[in-house]
Amino acid sequence: MLPAKAPYAIRALRRPSSSTYRLLANAPSLNVLYHAHFGPGGFRNVPSAARTLYITIPKPRVRYLRPRWLVAGVSLAAVIVGSYISESPYHAIMALERTMRVASATARCIQDYRHTLALDNDSPDYASSLSACHQRCARRALKVMEKNGSIFIKLGQHLSSMTYLLPIEWTSTFVPLQDRCPRSSIEDLDRMLQQDTGFKISELFSEFDEEPIGTASLAQVHRARLRESGEEVAVKLQHPSLAEWVPLDLVLTRFALTNIKFFFPEYPMDWLSEEMELSLPVELDFEEEAKNIHRVTEHFRKIPNTALVIPKVIWAKKRILLLEYLRGYRVDDLASLDQAGISRDEVSASLAHIFNEMIFGNNAPLHCDPHHGNLAIRPNKRRRGPNFDVILYDHGLYREIPVSMRRSYAKLWLAVLDGDEARMRVYASEVAGITTEQFPLFASAITGRDFVTVKASVSTARSETEKEHIAAAMADGMLSQLIQLLANVPRIILLILKTNDLTRSLDESLQSSIGPERTFLIMADYCSRAVFDEEKEIVANDGGLLKPRNIARMACALFFFFRTKLKLVVFEMYLYYWRHPSWAYQRNQSI
Ligand SMILES: Nc1ncnc2c1ncn2[C@@H]1O[C@H](COP(=O)(O)OP(=O)(O)OP(=O)(O)O)[C@@H](O)[C@H]1O
Structure with a gap:
């Protein structure tokens, strides 16, 4: 039977226009909206005869x-x-x-x-x-x-x-x-260079590869050698037709x-x-990109062992950027990485350190486009630390996450990693104003996992069945709910989601032998540091450690901070001693 309030609900929906109404009546995603009138399951609870009665009334207008x-x-x-x-x-x-x-x-x-x-x-x-x-x-x-x-x-x-x-x-x-x-012709690029700098390609460079090393949507990049200093450079030239x-x-x-x-x-x-x-x-102003490069280089100079390398800026104009030339293997070029003796597990860990620092680090700039083309891995024989560098290109789009949002986001992730739904709900609301109904969807969006997995454990690899389940849910109305939800969250959250998603895809393409546990532990380490920093700040503003309640608070914060760190250290030691090839070899010999 149709609930008593149903006709009212239908009339309310008819108000925009009959064609919109017909469309809405059939949209599965409106189950949330119908929920109040038809109970759980929304419009699906209405007997199909009644439903056809409603939906066949109007003829859609174009x-x-x-x-x-x-x-x-x-x-x-x-x-x-x-x-x-x-x-x-x-x-x-x-x-x-x-x-x-x-x-x-x-x-x-x-x-x-x-x-x-x-x-x-x-x-x-x-x-x-x-x-x-x-x-x-x-x-x-x-x-x-x-x-x-x-x-x-x-x-x-x-x-x-x-x-x-x-x-x-x-x-x-x-x-x-x-x-x-699209690729711009050398003649067009030469003309633009002359317009913007007063010099032709042949006057500035002793060598200039006409075949670009990268052709992107906004620019193309050529390898060249400076006539004056003989330095090898990457010349990033904006497509001249873009401005038009x-x-x-x-x-x-x-x-x-x-x-x-x-x-x-x-x-x-x-x-x-x-x-x-x-x-x-x-993004179209390369002088801004040069400023971003200086900023992110300065930020990571203070952070040890991240293996991050950023090409130095030689000079910048609005449409032309001259950078130090740095080449490496693509992250998904597994054969070259293996051949160079670069551990994919370590690359995955390094990427986790870099991008978690960008999201959770103090005053860190967030690179919003870390797709495969914008990263390269090159060998680097260091005495200590990883035997490779992570090169990051394209510094056109950066954002900074506001401190309070970053901290709430860190707490949200710690709750996700602990599988603590009550805390997840609190911080989801703090981060993006997420309501109780929206929460499962939001939790899926930030983790890229279905909600059942979020509640159980996100630090397992995504199975094919789970991916199919998500695809089916998307087709069944989750898509429009998600679009509506994300249209109302702060923009920066969307950029964080994009960065999350891209780094997840980088990590998946590395096909690391460890699985996602280590990257999640690294993330937990950064999250707990962000929370610890907040506690330190609160205690300092509250008169410092002279007050007994602050001593207890700091002790608590220290305990949680070191507990996460300890988990990571123990896990990495386990990996080193039990999975490291030379140790595994010795173990096998002794057996
Ligand atoms: N300093 C450099 N040394 C060597 N190669 C480089 C350098 N900078 C860029 N490249 C190459 O050029 C490609 C395009 O550069 P970049 O990503 O900066 O252009 P873009 O127009 O901002 O691209 P998109 O926005 O589509 O990612 C990179 O993927 C990389 O392969």
Whole structure:
């Protein structure tokens, strides 16, 4: 039977428009919203006969074909053509072409999703229809991104790394964008160099490899040798055509994401365009990148044994950056790492030290894009410590986590590692204002694990079954809940999630023999240090160790801090003595 309050709930939902209502009525993610009216299980509790009665009432209208939408579209096109025609008619046509590509792909994807989401979500074909729709729309978007290039490639790369948020069909379709960045011609680059520095390539460099060592969305990097000093350098040159299209492309990105939000209020992704509007101007200014390099180098100079190496800046202009040339193996080039005698377990531990320091360290800058292309490992024979360096490239995007958030986030992770749900809930609320209902989803998002595992133990490796379980839950409505949840958390949390996710993927590609226990212990060490620092600060502000209650407080803090450290030391000793090849060999001999 339909609960008494149901018609009221339905009427409330009908208010936006009948087509939205039909769409909403079928969206499994709205179970949370329906919960109050239909009990646990939400709308699924409504007998299907009653449900069809409601959902067949209205016939969906195609909103973007209404006159005001046409007027808006024509005005947008006119404004774009008008603003570009002043430069040249050719420019105006190109601008119109870019706009039409984005507008038509957005409209087609919206229409496709509307039809698919309106299907009965209890039907056995629903999941496969939805997956096919994701795939079709992702391919359409990929085509536009490849054709328009410029910041759309950056957007696509960003989306492909959001595996914690987007369906696998989207993220996997965008993976090729990592290697399919447009390449600028040497003539164009030479012209830009001359404009910005007054020198040609041949005047500045005695050698210049025309084949770039890296072609990325915003820039390409060439190996060269300075004519004056003979030093080998990496020359990072911004694609000259970027500046021309960035303002329009930002407007188009906002247009597409705002429309998605308008038609599917459950999938608010417009924060992504806001984030791009904020970060792109900084990323496009290489003088800012040079400042970031100085900052992060200074920060890690004080931290022993991290093995982190950052290329030195030789000089920087807005569109040109000259760096010390440093090469190494990719993190996923396992054959080369093994051949060079570099332990993958140690690389994994080093990465954990570096990125946990960035997240939990005092005043640490957080690198927000640690994907595979931005890291390299090179051999380095030291007397003590690891026999390799971790090279970190691309310092365009850094953020600093506010102290209070960093500390609450550390406490949240300590609770996750202890499997203490009550504490997890408290700190999730402190970090991001997460409510009781949202908590399981948030816990899954930060750990990349399903909630059952979060409650049991996250320090086990992710099994295939668990990955399939998460994918199925995503198809069954978790996706839109997650998107809504993340649209409302502070932006910095999204960047932390992205960094978490990328470092998890780096770690997985190393296929370390130890499993994730050690990286979690390293994380616990950094978290407990952050908490210990807070305790020290509280005690110092409360009159120091002269008060007995402060002595007890410090003793407690010291105990928890050293307990975590001890666990890590014991685990590392165990690894060294029981897993180290030479020791294992001696053990086998003695047996
Ligand atoms: N100092 C350097 N020495 C050697 N190679 C370098 C150096 N700096 C960058 N590279 C190479 O060039 C590639 C692109 O550089 P970088 O990541 O800085 O460009 P980007 O435009 O910011 O890229 P994206 O934002 O897509 O990651 C790197 O992946 C790396 O392989």
